[in-house]
Amino acid sequence: MPVRIALDAMGGDLAPAAPVGAARTALLRRTGALEVILVGPAPVVEEALDAAGGPVPGLTVFPSGPGVPEGGHPATWMRAHPDSSVQTAARLAATGEAEAAVSMGHTGACLVAAVWEMGLLPGVxxxxxxxxxxxxxxxxxxxxxxxxxxxxxxxxxxxxxxxxxxxxxxxxxxxxxxxxxxxxxxxxxxxxxxxxxxxxxxxxxxxxxxxxxxxxxxxxxxxxxxxxxxxxxxxxxxxxxxxxxxxxxxxxxxxxxxxxxxxxxxxxxxxxxxxxxxPVAFLGVDGVFVPGHGRSGADAIAATLLRTEGAVRAGLAPALRRALEPEGTKGATLA
Amino acid sequence: MPVRIALDAMGGDLAPAAPVGAARTALLRRTGALEVILVGPAPVVEEALDAAGGPVPGLTVFPSGPGVPEGGHPATWMRAHPDSSVQTAARLAATGEAEAAVSMGHTGACLVAAVWEMGLLPGVxxxxxxxxxxxxxxxxxxxxxxxxxxxxxxxxxxxxxxxxxxxxxxxxxxxxxxxxxxxxxxxxxxxxxxxxxxxxxxxxxxxxxxxxxxxxxxxxxxxxxxxxxxxxxxxxxxxxxxxxxxxxxxxxxxxxxxxxxxxxxxxxxxxxxxxxxxPVAFLGVDGVFVPGHGRSGADAIAATLLRTEGAVRAGLAPALRRALEPEGTKGATLA
Structure with missing residues (x-):
């Protein structure tokens, strides 16, 4: 089964070009094993995709609102714009349409999106x-x-x-x-x-x-x-x-x-x-949200996608869930 | 008036050679402006002084007990050995026989010596x-x-x-x-x-x-x-x-x-x-105690002596005392 990752196409200083280019690179290396859902305003993402060389197998575009703007208090803005690209990506991962969300956007906005959409593990x-x-x-x-x-x-x-x-x-x-x-x-x-x-x-x-x-x-x-x-x-x-x-x-x-x-x-x-x-992960949300640095270029984002595919395949989400269950933890430690 | 500095001859990894050599170097550069009191067991310090080239003007030896050994809890050891070289150096600076104490010994031991001998500024x-x-x-x-x-x-x-x-x-x-x-x-x-x-x-x-x-x-x-x-x-x-x-x-x-x-x-x-x-200073003791890194060689210690001479000459001790007096502070800030 391919691993499906929702990628915030509007997150980071070099968006949408870098995330879109990264998705193509990662998919060309992992055809059949990986699917990437590019999340962002459809015309913007499709234009970036054309500029990058067009669609590749495993790539889809999921339309959303814009990226969260820099500056200000991200949560305040996001409350008024629940369709932002980062929150939509987190939602896809929370509802099972993807196994993980990845964004190079503002860390605070990523954290809010992850918490709001995925929720917290018990006790966190x-x-x-x-x-x-x-x-x-x-x-x-x-x-x-x-x-x-x-x-x-x-x-x-x-x-x-x-x-x-x-x-x-x-x-x-x-x-x-x-x-x-x-x-x-x-x-x-x-x-x-x-x-x-x-x-x-x-x-x-x-x-x-x-x-x-x-x-x-x-x-x-x-x-x-x-x-x-x-x-x-x-x-x-x-x-x-x-x-x-x-x-x-x-x-x-x-x-x-x-x-x-x-x-x-x-x-x-x-x-x-x-x-x-x-950050390489927010630990404590119920799911896999992988944030990254805003300056990340296409190569760094492609590497993040492949790393995330590996983590999903190895069972990161259930492992994190088990980590906070006292008995599960013990079993895992001794495993 | 020359500035008098009590130097712990037994403090630091390279003691006594490095402090003794540093005292000579600093004194040869600042003849008449600086006096250094080498503090340590007299035979040990004098042997190191001979090996370094013998006495120079402004250099005296003040006999004390040994340096504080590495490891363990320095205060416990020092309570039983109040004549240690670092504590004796601090005492000379506290009683006015020197204007400052310098030691490259264990930072914890230096702190204890400074507090015990010089006391704390009000409110510290x-x-x-x-x-x-x-x-x-x-x-x-x-x-x-x-x-x-x-x-x-x-x-x-x-x-x-x-x-x-x-x-x-x-x-x-x-x-x-x-x-x-x-x-x-x-x-x-x-x-x-x-x-x-x-x-x-x-x-x-x-x-x-x-x-x-x-x-x-x-x-x-x-x-x-x-x-x-x-x-x-x-x-x-x-x-x-x-x-x-x-x-x-x-x-x-x-x-x-x-x-x-x-x-x-x-x-x-x-x-x-x-x-x-x-550390370049313990701030909060009532006086000038200058600690340094244990690995310091003779050049670094000589530089510390010259820096300390400058600080004493510029009035560090009274400035620190004034700093914690509300009105004095205000005056000094606006000065």
């Missing part, structure tokens, strides 16, 4: 944004923002959901979990981290203890959890330093250096927000 | 660790660790102390202050950051609003404040990425590249803990 107050880093692409780091003030129980919830994600997306049987803190010793942390540490030890998860900020590049575990405030500050600091280093290198490396651009782009990837720190 | 619960980054050497970032759970009033206190430090150490007349948060808008933040934001707006300080993690490399203000948990995670993440990038570059840059080592060391400095993220 607000989904967590899971991100990966270019220096550790198979390590899940969460929460990257939506939960600046979680309780310790929610940090454990992030850990359960992150572990389920790592199992399905990266094929790790018993993912390890670390807690970001200001010291490796178990007594270190702010009140929240210390309480979360204690709960994680009793969680049945494979908790390996605290890690510090400088441990992240050493990939301390399959899953690293923290609150959304610290997580956001840390990943943006990494993004900023990465971009800064590339600027420095550009000045330092002689223009004649063979492979100069490769060196620069290799280093750039470490801090580039399209490859590092952009 | 625990000093904040102020750090600088190699990419913005004249920006003060605090707290880097000692206060994982401050209240919003303490964040304002950090801002006042940081501003006083920037005025004296960097000669900025009206230092700007930014608050690290997970979004630039004033409503963004966790509960603590939102409350601190409101208090900072009413503080009389030159508050420029929130900055995000990726803004740090753009030096958003003279002073950036955050809680010690977030601050510690962020600066260690920067340190880790910096070291990781250098490792990557070492592999990517051809060995034959002219200036290869300069490129590597330029980039290394951005994340190197001896130049980035090591």
């Amino acid at each position: 107050v607000r989904p967590a944004a899971a991100v990966t880093f270019a220096f550790a692409p198979d390590m899940v780091f969460l929460d990257a923002g939506p939960n600046p003030d979680p309780g310790p129980e929610e940090i454990v919830q992030f850990a359960r959901l992150g572990a389920a994600y790592a199992r399905v997306q990266f094929g790790v049987r018993e993912p390890t979990v670390a807690l970001l803190s200001n010291g490796a010793e178990s007594g270190k942390g702010n009140r929240l981290a210390r309480a979360a540490h204690d709960l994680l030890r009793q969680s049945g998860l494979r908790f390996v203890g605290n890690c510090e900020g400088n441990d992240l590049v050493r990939r301390p575990a399959d899953v690293v959890v923290t609150d959304g405030f610290t997580g956001n500050c840390v990943l943006k600091a990494i993004e900023g330093l990465g971009e800064h280093v590339v600027g420095q290198l550009r000045a330092l490396l002689p223009p004649s250096l063979p492979g100069r651009e490769e060196v620069l782009s290799g280093v750039a990837a470490l801090g580039d927000a399209t490859q590092t720190g952009a | 619960v625990r000093p904040a660790a102020a750090v600088t980054f190699a990419f913005a050497p004249d920006m003060v970032f605090l707290d880097a660790g000692p206060n994982p759970d401050p209240g919003p009033e303490e964040i304002v206190q950090f801002a006042r102390l940081g501003a006083a430090y920037a005025r004296v150490q960097f000669g900025v007349r009206e230092p700007t202050v930014a608050l690290l948060s997970n979004g630039a808008e004033s409503g963004k933040g966790n509960r603590l950051a939102r409350a601190a934001h409101d208090l900072l707006r009413q503080s009389g300080l030159r508050f420029v609003g929130n900055c995000e993690g990726n803004d740090l490399v753009r030096r958003p203000a003279d002073v950036v404040v955050t809680d010690g948990f977030t601050g510690n995670c962020v600066l260690k993440a920067i340190e880790g990425l910096g070291e990781h990038v250098v490792g990557q570059l070492r592999a990517l840059l051809p060995p034959s590249l002219p200036g290869r080592e300069e490129v590597l060391s330029g980039v290394a400095a951005l994340g190197d803990a001896t130049q980035t993220g090591a």
Whole structure:
């Protein structure tokens, strides 16, 4: 059975060209295994499709309203425009017309669309944004923002959901979990981290203890959890330093250096927000919604579509649902 | 009048050779303007001094007990050994035999020594660790660790102390202050950051609003404040990425590249803990205690001595004292 993905054709800085081009690329590579539903105002999407080379097998267009505009409070705008492309894509995934929704649009708008259309898993107050880093692409780091003030129980919830994600997306049987803190010793942390540490030890998860900020590049575990405030500050600091280093290198490396651009782009990837720190999933919604960075080009979006196809095929949605059922979790951890 | 600095001769990975060598270097550059009191067990310090080339004008040795050993809980050990080199150095600065104490020893031990011997400024619960980054050497970032759970009033206190430090150490007349948060808008933040934001707006300080993690490399203000948990995670993440990038570059840059080592060391400095993220001052103690990174070599320690001489000469201790007096602060801000 092909996996059907609803792709927000209007999401991201390079829409509709990049999502439309990405859909064609992904479909040409996975003919028969993948179907992509391009969601957006039909004339706009069809024009972009013509410009990109026309329809390919497995591609359909689902008409919707426009993309959510930049700036302002997305939820306010979306309440008045429930037919926006991102919300329509989420709706298709929620009603079963697709198995997943993908959007490179504004992260806040994506989060609202995912929550409104897919709903939350039992016990979840607000989904967590899971991100990966270019220096550790198979390590899940969460929460990257939506939960600046979680309780310790929610940090454990992030850990359960992150572990389920790592199992399905990266094929790790018993993912390890670390807690970001200001010291490796178990007594270190702010009140929240210390309480979360204690709960994680009793969680049945494979908790390996605290890690510090400088441990992240050493990939301390399959899953690293923290609150959304610290997580956001840390990943943006990494993004900023990465971009800064590339600027420095550009000045330092002689223009004649063979492979100069490769060196620069290799280093750039470490801090580039399209490859590092952009959310790869909202964990806590009942379904698969894959957000991405607004700057993503067609190649990055095509890679996201293929990654999402893999996750759906491996059973991400049921795995996330099971992760928050105490017995299901235990079974999955021991599996 | 020469500035007298008590230097912990036993602090740091390279002690006593590095502190002793640094004292000689600094004194040879600042003869008549600087005096350095080397604090440590006399035979050990004198042997290191002989090995380094012997006494120079302005150098004296003050005998003490040993350095605080690595590992364990420094305060416990120090309670039983009140004559440790770091605590003795702090005591000399507290009793007026020196104007400042400098140590590259364990940060926790330095903090304990500074608090026990110098005491706290009025209203301070625990000093904040102020750090600088190699990419913005004249920006003060605090707290880097000692206060994982401050209240919003303490964040304002950090801002006042940081501003006083920037005025004296960097000669900025009206230092700007930014608050690290997970979004630039004033409503963004966790509960603590939102409350601190409101208090900072009413503080009389030159508050420029929130900055995000990726803004740090753009030096958003003279002073950036955050809680010690977030601050510690962020600066260690920067340190880790910096070291990781250098490792990557070492592999990517051809060995034959002219200036290869300069490129590597330029980039290394951005994340190197001896130049980035090591505390430059404990703000909140009643006096001048300058800690540094344990890996510091003689050059880094000599630079610290000269920087400390400048800070003392510019009146750091009274400026910090004034910073927490409401009227004094206002006067200083408008000065």
